[in-house]
Amino acid sequence: MKELALASGGTALVLETDGEHVTLLAPVARPPGSPLTGSFEGTSVTIKVRGSRRVEPDADGRCFRIEGRFVSLSRALRLALTS
16 A cells, blocks of 8 residues: 655555555644645645544554545646556
């Protein structure tokens, strides 16, 4: 699975994505409508959050399932995230 380095610290695991929408497992919750920024392979990524909810934590302590959509994702980065 792929990981995003979050700007606020820590990492978020990409659970599923179709290149437009994404579901993450993150260490912190985010309110609906807020931007979530991070990086993947050195490239900045912004996600507009649709919602988040608490789930069972993984081994790294990530316990929030966040759903959202990518904002201005390049074609190359979209391909890297979906492959």
